[in-house]
Amino acid sequence: MNHDQTDHIPPHTQITAALVLADGTVFWGYGIGQEADVVGEVCFNTAMTGYQEILTDPSYAGQIITFTFPHIGNVGTNDEDIETSPEQNPGGAALGLIVREDITSPSNFRAGEHLDTWCRERGLTGISGIDTRRLTRYIRLNGAPNGVVSFNKAGKFDIPALVEKAKAWPGLNGMDLAKTVTCREPYSWDETRWTLEDGYGKQTSPKAHVVAIDYGVKRNILRCLASTGAKITVVPATTSAADVLALKPDGIFLSNGPGDPAATGEYAIPVIKELLDSGIPLFGICLGHQMLALAIGAKTVKMHQGHRGANHPVMDYNTNKVEITSMNHGFMVDKDSLPNNVKVSHISLFDQTLCGLELVDRPAFSVQHHPEASPGPQDSHYLFDRFMEMIEKHA
Numbered sequence: 001m002n003h004d005q006t007d008h009i010p011p012h013t014q015i016t017a018a019l020v021l022a023d024g025t026v027f028w029g030y031g032i033g034q035e036a037d038v039v040g041e042v043c044f045n046t047a048m049t050g051y052q053e054i055l056t057d058p059s060y061a062g063q064i065i066t067f068t069f070p071h072i073g074n075v076g077t078n079d080e081d082i083e084t085s086p087e088q089n090p091g092g093a094a095l096g097l098i099v100r101e102d103i104t105s106p107s108n109f110r111a112g113e114h115l116d117t118w119c120r121e122r123g124l125t126g127i128s129g130i131d132t133r134r135l136t137r138y139i140r141l142n143g144a145p146n147g148v149v150s151f152n153k154a155g156k157f158d159i160p161a162l163v164e165k166a167k168a169w170p171g172l173n174g175m176d177l178a179k180t181v182t183c184r185e186p187y188s189w190d191e192t193r194w195t196l197e198d199g200y201g202k203q204t205s206p207k208a209h210v211v212a213i214d215y216g217v218k219r220n221i222l223r224c225l226a227s228t229g230a231k232i233t234v235v236p237a238t239t240s241a242a243d244v245l246a247l248k249p250d251g252i253f254l255s256n257g258p259g260d261p262a263a264t265g266e267y268a269i270p271v272i273k274e275l276l277d278s279g280i281p282l283f284g285i286c287l288g289h290q291m292l293a294l295a296i297g298a299k300t301v302k303m304h305q306g307h308r309g310a311n312h313p314v315m316d317y318n319t320n321k322v323e324i325t326s327m328n329h330g331f332m333v334d335k336d337s338l339p340n341n342v343k344v345s346h347i348s349l350f351d352q353t354l355c356g357l358e359l360v361d362r363p364a365f366s367v368q369h370h371p372e373a374s375p376g377p378q379d380s381h382y383l384f385d386r387f388m389e390m391i392e393k394h395a
């Protein structure tokens with residue numbers, strides 16, 4: 001392939017894109033990916049690595065991501081570092097990206113494509129040349145706004161119409177997106193598992209069967225579950241409790257996912273309640289954590305700006321250890337709404353918000369952060385082992 005950067009970055013003779021916020025604020029820049037208008041919530045992520053994992057995480061459906069790290073795209077893209085594919089989750093993931101610098105030619109032995117080409121192929125639209133520090137400060141002050149990224153090579157923008165478009169977008173509060181991004185049919189995650197214990201090149205036999213409910217699941221979560229010795233069946237978000245139980249799971253997993261947990265949970269909460277009553281060990285991550293909390297009667301609320309980054313310190317009260325975590329959420333469980341049969345297991349050391357809970361009367365626990373990393377630190381990987389230990393104890 002041709003890595004000549006002049007292919008992708010013509011000298012900027014004119015503006016080709018605009019970011020227009022609902023309050024009329026306009027940022028001018030240069031288009032990335034597909035020429036289109038995308039409208040959604042504008043949020044920011046402070047991670048310095050992992051842009052491909054971030055852009056393909058279905059939890060970002062309905063959102064346009066501002067990367068605070070200025071150099072995005074410099075290691076190109078590949079086919080492995082994606083958290084979902086359009087075939088598996090046709091509902092998509094992030095809508096677009098906002099970056100500081102032009103995307104340079106990829107420089108990495110794993111690079112397959114230029115980020116700009118990859119965005120075009122996946123239907124993502126973005127803008128470069130933005131003062132992302134100014135935008136991030138705006139979001140910190142005002143909360144995550146509705147916005148439109150408009151990419152138009154002719155450089156023609158009807159700003160009042162774009163402001164109206166941003167204003168008319170209903171916002172993530174009350175929006176169910178899990179149904180949109182979930183898989184359409186059940187499938188088994190049969191990634192071959194190799195362990196040192198068994199000798200390189202020998203496949204282990206599964207220790208347990210985990211049914212993962214897909215509200216927008218990231219692939220690395222499935223890989224991490226598999227790495228503990230689980231065979232996994234992934235089922236759509238709207239699967240009934242009876243259908244989950246008919247698969248005879250040893251453990252049930254509630255995945256991450258986009259949108260408002262309270263809206264998404266409308267159909268999922270009764271299912272989760274029934275699954276909890278079955279006494280089968282249950283583990284939830286991020287949206288899955290929020291939905292478990294709703295199922296036991298707690299409440300979720302929208303956060304001012306959310307947590308999105310790869311350096312969020314979290315305290316694990318079980319060990320009194322601090323772990324550095326990857327986060328991506330805009331809603332949270334209200335600590336004060338937890339019923340009595342719950343123990344707070346993790347807390348954010350940035351703002352003391354709830355990051356983990358354990359039921360005291362049933363084998364179920366969940367975390368708000370992302371133990372699968374991708375991108376981010378792997379400090380929290382032990383949670384997958386905790387789940388497997390719970391499953392083995394229960395058996």
Ligand SMILES: NC(=O)CC[C@H](N)C(=O)O
Pocket residue numbers: 059255256257258259260261285286287288328329330331332
């Ligand atoms: N990563 C996730 O699962 C996100 C959960 C939820 N959509 C939120 O924004 O809080």
